[in-house]
Amino acid sequence: MKFSLKWLQEHIKETIHKNEYVVGETSWTDIPEMLSKKFLEVEGFEEVNGDVIYDIKVLPHRQHDCFSHRGIAREIATLFSLKREERKIIRPSIDQNIKIKVVVEDSKLCSRYIGVRVDNIKVESSVVWKEKLESIGQRSISAIVDITNFVMNDIGQPMHAFDADKVIGGITVRLAKEGETMTTLDGKELTMKGTETVIADDEGVLALAGVKGGTKAIVDENTKSIIFESANFNATATRKSSDLHNIRTDASKRYEAQMTSEFAGEAMDYALQLIKEIYPECIIGEVVDVYPRTDKIFKIGIGTHEVNKLLGTNYSDEIIEKTLKQLNFSFEKIIPEQKLKEIIPQTLDKPYDRLASTLHDAPNKFSCGSLVNWFYKECGYPSPRVALDMYIYCKNVDHEDLRFGDFVFTNTKIEKPKDVMIYSQVLGKEIPDAPKYTQTVEYMPGIEFAPGIDHVGMYIGDGKVLHTGSGIGKTVIEELKTSEYFKNECWYGRMVEDLSVEQFVISVPFERLDVRIKADVIEEIARVIGYDSIASELPKLNRTGLPHKRLYYETKIKNILIKNGFSEIYTYTFGDKGEVEIVKGLAHDKEKLRTNLGDGVLGAVKMNLHNAPLLGEKVIKVFEFGNVFSKEVEERHLSYGFACSTKKDREELVILLDAVYKLIFKSLKLNESDYQEPNMYISSDLHHKETMMTAEINFDKLIESLPEPKDYEPLLQNKIDVSYKSVSAYPFIVRDIACFTPADTTWEDVLAIINKNDNPLIVRRSLFDTFKKTFEDSTIKMSYAFRLVIQSFEKTLTDDEANEIANKTYNDLKEKGWEIR
Amino acid sequence: MQGHSHPITILTDEITRIFTEIGFDVADGPELENEWNNFDALNVPRDHPSRDMQDTFFIRDYTNKAQTNAEQTQINAEGIQRNAIDKLGRPMSFVLRTHTSSVQIREMEKWAKLSDKEKKKNPLAIVVPGKVFRNEATDATHEAQFHQVEGLLVGENVTLAQMKGTLQHFFTKFFGKEINVRLRSSFFPFVEPGCEFDVECFKCEGKGIHEVSSERFIACSLCKGTGWIEIGGAGMVHPRVLENCGIDNRKYQGFAFGCGMDRIAMLKWGMDDVRLLYNGDLRVVNQF
Structure with missing residues (x-):
């Protein structure tokens, strides 16, 4: 939300320096950091036309008092120890003969409603508030509307103006009748459900309470008399109406934050004062104020020892007293x-x-x-x-x-x-x-x-x-x-x-509805003094903690699998198959929770097999631990599997899957009775001679009979200090290069030549085949086959581009005198 | 050849080692959670915006026998079935947990049943690394499933100073160098006082700048020149949360903190796309 420094300044006595820096005084540049640390985050600020506009993210706990310049200014005053400048609001004289009728049917829907008729006004544009409103991104419309907007942004109280001559009979705040209609000021047709609170006259709906005014009593250029409204509508009801009709306004978001009803009174008096200033000849009617249960000052007691006990500080009575004064919380010390x-x-x-x-x-x-x-x-x-x-x-x-x-x-x-x-x-x-x-x-x-x-x-x-x-x-x-x-x-x-x-009994100001318990007061004290003043202290628990059972055995199994060449992956919990459904998922194919890991793991090994050259691997071996869901229960499973593209690899890997399971069984010292036949997931792509296979076991069941852990055996493969390289989103191209070299040439010698081509697009150079050959003339030569993987971070490479890169390497090898196969 | 650990597993391992050493247990809980544990007990009001379907994955028609009561089924306006009953006798629904804080509630409820003598001897000290879910559009820095770690200490004399000390200890051990922690005022319904915490930038060591030469400095790209990195939320457990778990909030108090593990991974290793952590991609995992 946007706040203007010039406007904030109106609520603060001392000058906040704009163009100069004065030692010991507040400058506009100090504000963002101070507010972000001790109050709310300042998301940005900019200098505009000699003013500074701050963008402050007002979180839910302070929306009821800080959706206004006064609220933010008061906070600035507290944090910089400045004095508040209170506006001098004096209610102008009124004519008691002019009186409107106001009925509030249920005070739970509207805890306060003030209505005042003002006669003899003109609706015309005005420049008085134009600059201010525009500075925070609002439009100037007419003097009357500008007053209501100005007051709302100044105090935080939304107001509304009706054309008094279009209001037939009295004003009633009531629940809507089902089917009643209203046209909003911006031309939207609403049909009421009957759950909304509305402002109505004897004929029909004037406004959707707290949300939006209607056209029935619209103020236009012919308006001569108005009715000012300043009210406090129920927060939840306002939110529901706003949701129901999908209208969110500056007013509704303030009502939803649930303000004090005291604001309504201040706002009305201020609005009347302002209208009298621009239309001295206007006649103000009686202030009709329906306020059956007035807001009361809330009291909270707190002892210095309680503050220190929660924070771990050593604050004195004096510093707490000083802080409470800074907060403008009045208090007494009582026994x-x-x-x-x-x-x-x-x-x-x-x-x-x-x-x-x-x-x-x-x-x-x-x-x-x-x-x-x-x-x-x-x-x-x-x-x-x-x-x-x-x-x-x-x-x-x-x-x-x-x-x-x-x-x-x-x-x-x-x-x-x-x-x-x-x-x-x-x-x-x-x-x-x-x-x-x-x-x-x-x-x-x-x-x-x-x-x-x-x-x-x-x-x-x-x-x-x-x-x-x-x-x-x-x-x-x-x-x-x-x-x-x-x-x-x-x-x-x-x-x-x-x-x-002895303790402090604090009278919480009306608007501070967020301060209701001791912890709230302690937070106020702590943040104003500053969290930086709190020392760090490591709690002494005098014991060693333990992992939970799943984590303990999971880490053990992970160590075994990793040792045997399996890498750990995490896949998605969501999918298109499953028994448990999400009401509104990310996409139609992601609205169900997985019942197994196998399907996800199969997909992953297949994808990784396609990346095998990039990974420098021939086969893919992975595992995953994860929760799966059925109608009845959520369980943790383990799945471990592979993908390969030759028959020989497949035969070896099938044996490995079985061997690994036996190894897990043995190292966990499991009993015969814990044995489960793994669920097998198999998929093959005959065209590419690929096999994907994964075994899945119910991990929770597997460890059911095992004892609770007594210590933690850490992960063996923990490369916390790797320097990570980003992954390219573009496809790679493979170029295989094989050459014959003299018999005494090692693969490292060949690699050294290959490395001469330091084109950064070559992301991997791996040896994949070696053999010795005796030629007919009995010369013995070595054959080395290297695979170059070529990939760009910026684009999809063409074959020509890849060839050009590979050719450089061919030439390097040829230059050495080696024969390219 | 050896295989590789997933980076989130490496973080879980680090968290476990550092925290068990100072006396914290590692706890765990279900990913499919009831509304009470995920929201109400944590003092998140029924009409709080985070409980909208736009932010939370609600489960349709869940009939987990242990937790539901079919007779009490209610369907609200949004079509969410509330077929279980919460602690206050109100119908409740099931969600994919939106934070690991739901495990706090489960652990506190268990701890509440101990005698005062046992409670005084054994404060509740846990960390909870785990998978959580948010219904939001995914991009390079946002995933619908991700990982969080949560810490909780409840006892007689647990203080905010101790929370600061615990965070400082963890990050110092984790980054392998002295790391300061800074608290900034903020708001979360389940803590009071509530704050966000930043750690000193481990790249520029809190200076906000890097010295290119004796005359030339550039702003640190990791902390954007501020010297601090935003990490997570924290505070003293709200008295109402303790009460909701059956703990006498006049005798016991506690601190809690939480942060995204994916965020730590991005900071620590400079990962630029969190989605690659969850699609089984070995191009990421094989680097570890």
Whole structure:
């Protein structure tokens, strides 16, 4: 995503130097490296018209706050210890008589919707935002549209403008009706499936929520009044709508990242301020804000020792404090016991609500779980929300050891509604079953606790418990002994061992939805201080590790096969034959998983046989270890085979296959009962007199009875330091050259002459035949036959080109006085 | 004449020797994996883009008896059959594993069953070299099947500093010279903190340049003048991942790292086409 330095600068107080380098100050060239190390990768940057455009890859964990110049600028400010420049946004005066009607049918689909009517405007082009928008590759359209685009790229909040006169009645955010239609602003006809969220007026669909506006209330040159929309649509629903209709927009990708609803408010005020600046005569109506459950500041506690424990560092309290300030995370340092005592009065007499949320409803109403959950959350300790899960999560203590702040659990066995919704709503995630009270659903789901737990309270000392329940209707303090709620068997748990250890309780800014647990805070601290500050330390395990059984025996067998001239190959898992199928493979002939290795190995030996001259081999011997798949099981097999082109070779190799198997058997000390008849795969090409043959055994079965390894015997053939030569994609040409030489000439002498032709296209020179001949005149001569393999990396050579190269060698030999055969 | 080892086998052997020496076991797992082990347990949300069919090979109608429950078969909009049940009671499907991290889950689940005493005595230390699959178009640097190696250490006092030390140790041994490791902030759902790691360029020894003569320097072609080579991803195991495997994340913590073995092969040997590693071509293998 593209970001303009000029635009980023508007959010930073200090100057980021563009044309000069000032010692100790930030220069634009420092940004890519710093961001890439401590934040997100800068994929590129370029200077354009006196500005610098950075291309930054915003990863999923920061898309909810960094798809905007403000988000990136804040990050730059943090990393370079600069000050943020906050925009001064003041909502202009409004006319309360102008009011629109907004209905949000389900707040799960849209957590906030702000609509404002603005009258007396003109739709005309404007140059105010033209340069900025164009710098990041966006088009300037009209003042109204430019405002929405500018705000989106500035704050990260998508906005939309409707022509107010084309909106009939009120605005409703609702699920689409199946079959409803809409024409998008770019002319695409959509027919709704009924699963999409839409913005509609009393007549029909105005926009596909979060994705794209429609033509029904399109803003055009005749528009005199508009309705500005600034909303927060559900991330998953937006993604589904966007997938369903195959439309991806700058707005949809931001909603999919799930932003804070707080952005919507800031964005609307900013947009209204901007429209007032260019159209001072415009009349702004009332800000209609449907925001039933406001976002709340999330708190996380962390101790310096916890940071150091995870990172292996020695950071001081001071450096952590300084880093938190750099991050703009506000925090307090608390002693949990004091804090708990301090906030007890805030909970007393507050009403009971079974579905109370800790984040949204505390401390105004509570359920038994949200009550104790909130106490510890305020001290920075997260805990499960469901009583039974809390019990499993806590350290269990005995009744005699009870102290202030401990939890008291019981099973009241009071009849409760059995709907699935309870947990799903409370926990904000889908839970498949209705509450059972005997099995965890939230923390390590599925743990059984047969006696069951459905109630929890907090012990506050002196035999007293603080709790709430439907039967009492409010938060109370009672004697544990006499409380009606705790009359059945009780269990006790402790959240925090030592309530007197001071820790930071951090208030995470609204937009930082990625910071929710201790590890998230630790990451923030670590990356801002810098991973370079973390020393390397090798863990001392005081033991020697072991290979797994397959690897151990596989390496043993590989050593045997390699010693006997077999080379190892890897072939494809995919093919056109097999029992297990892929839903959508790479190609139609690659949609099945192999049931054997033999077919692949046969193909490979055949290919390699054709390359035999290039390889300098006469026969091809290979093996492969690999997994094969049937409907029932995945198994590891071994296949070993050959390819050759003479009868004599074939006879020898058939014997070798058998001998090698026996050798493997012997060296693994296998029993008779482990013997398997290998599966044979044979193919021959009579025309070329070629034979391809491979044997396959079930390796897993072969080693089944063998003991677990006690050490590792490494691979014998491990040429880690070879200098690798690329493989040419073009065919090679073979030229055989034979000559008679005097009897005392060695093959090395001949090779020396052949080597005189150092044309780089000769990729191999190999001796393939030698014999001694006594002529009629009883002179004895040697015959040497060499094979030249000629190949180019750039093209397919012609016969003529090959002949020319070979001729040079003929001439070299002739010059020596040797007779070419 | 002797035969030749496949380069990926040579890497596996190196990894095994270097890591077993410092106490890590080598682990293994199936290539055909269930969605829970490959995604959910690793904190990859159900609607995460990497779980699209464009990126992952989903298996059609898989009826491995050990893992499926035919009565619960569900078919979603994309035609993926989910005929097994995951740990949370949701229908799940099968995939060709997209990373060796699925083996982490299997090993952690086993380790979780040990007593606290045994856990403290025997931290879980494994490396997992293995074949993985991605549904992507192939070219010289991308294959639909390739190899990864994964490392995992879980125990009481495992730290990020130890992860850095472990990586540094491995690459120093592997390249046969002192190699520094650098961490850069990044994001993977299964680790927190999460980072990418680079190793010092072994060709120019981190200088980013080669001295042609006393007056002339050229940028190092391997690291493109940066002195560093991007290798893989790493971080501290996300508390939710530990929890998903039944490990108490308030008592135990761990690090994990992973990188492509094919990428290492390309860097180490200058291989220019990964596809040649998987078509049985001896023109490559015979060089080793």
